[in-house]
Amino acid sequence: MEADGFEPAKKNEDDGAAGGDPDKKKKKKKKPAKEKEKEPPKDDKAKRKGPSTKQIEAIKEQIRKQKEEEERLLREEEEKEKQLEILENARLEKLRLEQEKKDKKKQKEKERKERLKAEGKLLTAKQRHDKQRAQGMLESLRAQGIEVPEVGGDKKPRMGTRLRLRKSKPNIQTQQSTEEDSANMYTENGPTEESSETMKQEFEEERIKESWDQESDDEKKEGNSESRPLKSSGGGDSEAIIDDSKDELAKKESSDHSLADASDSNDSGSGSEESSDESSEVDEEIEHKTDAEKKLEKAERRIEKRREDNEKARSLKELRSPVVCVLGHVDTGKTKILDKLRRTHVQDGEAGGITQQIGATNVPIDAIKDQTRLVKNFAELELKLPGLLIIDTPGHESFSNLRSRGSSLCDIAILVVDVMHGLEPQTIESINLLKAKKTPFVVALNKIDRLYDWQATTGKKDVRDVLRAQPKNTTMEFEKRTNEVIVQFAEQGLNASLFHLNPDPKSYISMVPTSAFTGEGMGNLMALIIELSQTMLSKRLMYSNELQGTVLEVKAISGLGTTVDVILLNGSLREGDTLILAGTDGPIVTQIRSLLTPQPMKELRVKSAYIEYKEIKGAIGVKLAGKDLEKAIAGLNILVAHHPDEVELCKEEVAKELKSVMSSIRLQDRGVYVQASTLGSLEALLEFLKTSSIPYAGIRIGPVVKKDVMKASIMLEHDSQYAVILAFDVKIERDAQDLADNLGVRIFQADIIYHLFDKFMAFRDELKAKKRDEFKHVAVFPCKIKILPQFIFNTRDPIIVGVMIEAGIIKEGTPLCVPNAEFLEIGRVTSIEYNHKQMETARKGQEVCIKIEPIPGESPKLLGRHFQETDIIVSKITRESIDACKDYFRSDLQKSDWQLMVELKKLFEIM
Secondary structure, rough: OOHHHHHHHHHHHHHHHOOHHHHHHHHHHHHHHHHHHHHHHHHHHHHHHOOOOOHHHHHHHHHHHHHHHHHHHHHHHHHHHHHHHHHHHHHHHHHHHHHHHHHHHHHHHHHHHHHHHHHHHOOHHHHHHHHHHHHHHHHHHHHOOOOOOOOOOOOOOOOOOOOOOOOHHHHHHHHHHHHHHHHHHHHHOOOOOHHHHEEEEEEEHHHHHHHHHOHHHHHOOOOOOOOOOOOOOOOHHHHHHHHHHHHHHHHHHHHHHHHHHHHHOOOOOOHHHHHHHHHHHHHHHHOOOOHHHHHHHHHHHHHHHHHHHHOOOOOOEEEOOEEEEEEEEOOOOOHHHHHHHHHOHHHHHOOOOEEEEEEEEEEEEEHHHHHOOOOOOOOOOOOOEEEEEEEEEEHHHHHHHHHHHHHHHHHHHEEEEOOEEEEHHHHHHHHHOOOOOOOOOOEEEEEEHHOOOOOOOOOOHHHHHHHHOOOOHHOOOOOOOOHHHHHOOOHHHEEEEEHHHHHOOOOEEEEEOOOOOOOOHHHHHHHHHHHEEEEEEEOOOOOOOOOEEEEEEEEEOOOOOOEEEEEEOEEEOOHHHHHEEEEEEEEEEEEEEEEEEEOOOEEOOOOOOOEOOOOOOOOEEEEEEEEEOOOOOOOOOEEEOOOOHHHHHHHHHHHHHHHHHHOOOOOOOOEEEEEEOHEEEEEEEEHHEEEEEEHHHHHHOOOOOOOHHHHHHHHHHHHHHHHHEEEEOOOOHHHHHHHHHHHEEEEEEOOHHHHHHHHHHHHHHHHHHHHHHOOOOOOOOOOEEEEEEEEEEEEOOOEEEEEEEEEHHHHHEEEEEEHHHEEEEEEEEEEEEEEOOEEOEEOOOOEEEEEEEOOOOOOOOOOOOOOOOOOEEEEEOOOOHHHHHHHOOHHOOOHHHHHHHHHHHHOOOOO
8 A cells, every 4th residue: 555655656756757758657657666576575564564562452442442332322221211111101000090090980970870869869850840840930939929938937957858847836926927928929919828838848849859969068068057046036037048048949950950951962962861961960979979988088098008107117126926836637746735835734625635626825935934944055045025826726637727727827837746657647738738828837746755665754854865864775766766757758848857956947847856745845845936936037026016816716705795716916906996807697896895815824715714904915815805796707807997987998808808708618509507616617517528428508607596497497398318407516596406306407516526427427327227118118129030940839829930130139029020921010029038048139140939929909910821931020110119219229239230220211111
């Protein structure tokens, strides 16, 4: 490039010297090229030399900065786009919410309009026409100068109430004088007294109609105007009031007419007069919301604000008691562990020694300190918790719903495992529940005292010291069984380890060896729960003022009436609060009469001396006394209304929750009637009946009353075996029992679910046996037999022959016929013998001797004349016999017998 750049300069110089000769130009053009070739290579290198390293670095830096700038601009652009997208989404969400609000408002107004229409408060076209006629009549009277008196003229009627004639003595003279004046005016101008009476009636009817159409805010205005005293003695005042009322009526009607005319003119192209009237009424309703709706909206906003405030006020400085749930297989020692902690004997008092309901125990912090005082290193831990609330759940299979409810309440769980048996079915179910709810838990490895040659220690000791003091063979057996349990936990996808060997409490489940019988390991179990609650669950245990409580049980207590046991997790309850909870006939609204808790370390289920409170805070198990709690349902949440206008909202919420629970229970057309004491027990019983293939047609919570017996008696018409009431853990009223005895309804009562089932199954078997005896002569078993020619002992009255049973089953009383001889009936089987021994039945493949006696009233049949020995003989079946076999003898017949029954049914052409 540089050589090319210098060429033109030389060319110009040569041109100037030669005077522009073209041949010389060409020669001089070639010469520099030759000179250029002869130049040394050093100069050529100098000419080709590129940019230096510094320049390259500077260029690279510039390019890098340029890229960074581009990237920055791109990021800014993306952020702007994101912001715009967020704003657009917010705008769309706002529009959607506004639209939803409008739709909701329209729906409310539509419903309100329909309600008003049903109550007769919406004016139709005819009513408007009547108003116009009445208004015209009033105007004509007014034009004539006639004063129409108002009925009961001493007092202006309040809107929203019916007008009634008042017959008070002081007003008689004024009424008479006004009536006389009006009569004179009528006679002077033409109309008679009769017409005045009709006018009065029409005016009164018009006033009544108008009074019904007023809104509640009009009532307030009228209430203020009512407070002014009216002078009844002077006629002038009463007339002024009448004129005022008439003017108001005229104004209202004229405004109504103007609205109607406006709506008519707007809708003239599309619809009838009636639809336009209705649309104008809807517009008026939209403009003026009722006070009730305004109050509800205000209450909703207040409740929402209170919830937000309570959520913000939560703090780590104030912790509530953790709810500890005890889960495990039946008979692993759950209640026994709690009895050891409480020093009580609840388990001994339970039906069959099996827990049937959820129980709750308040454990104060002092009791925890006493239990854990000998645990190593626990005294150094600062205790922040006010105590523990321990919930005991039933372990046997039917109560899976109660275990589920208990685990949903709890913050931390104790899973009780029998060291001798390992993980059992309900233990695995409990593990799955805890996994689903993501609830942390510890394992109580119970019944270590059952290990061979276990040496129980006197006094309280740390369980680690107790294990070290055992003989070698006992220690080896303990290690072997513990390792087996660890393997079983691993099969469930969980890591487990003994609590003092646990490498990581967050990923390994701690197992504490315990004995509910001797009390060993109880202190370590309590210490571990407290330590985990304070470290891992502190955020969850922050106390909130928002009420969170669940009804555990409903029971009657002498001196207090019907009470409800409530687990109060958060919030507080005060004496006199308005309580809303679910009941069998809908939501119950009652006042809290008293707040009671059992003595510390006592079970809420067990009757004992109670401590009364004016106010109580969660988490705690509390007993509430109040009115109308007889029909309360256990297992659902409670609500408290702080203001009167919140009651309706709370009732709606409770009703919705109850409906969702009850709708999940599906009833059959035919089945037993089931009653239980609590919702949890009812669900458990229904689940048990479902697995046992027993249908249920009706359910109720509470004691058995006459109404229940009447409902159960319906089944007597359909299927008497289901005319039964299964009463689980409830009382039976005396009059209900008497009615059941009269109607033939059976009531079975039990406190243990298995006993109730056994009673019902025994009743079904007894009923079935009775029905079998009743229908044994009707039921005909199917059979096909062939006569053995060499064993014909008698051919007539009775026929005694040896037969081979080709199919089916033959029994005494079976009627026989010969299809080949035009279905000839030859008699009934009265006796069956095999090897000279009497038999009741004989099956396919057997060769027996039978005696056939003729049917009473018919001539005996002769073998060899009426039918031949080669003919196949079958049992004569009918529709009644088939139905009897299906209903009462199904188990006696095999599959091949039913196939023969179908074959004979076709043969006899039975529909």
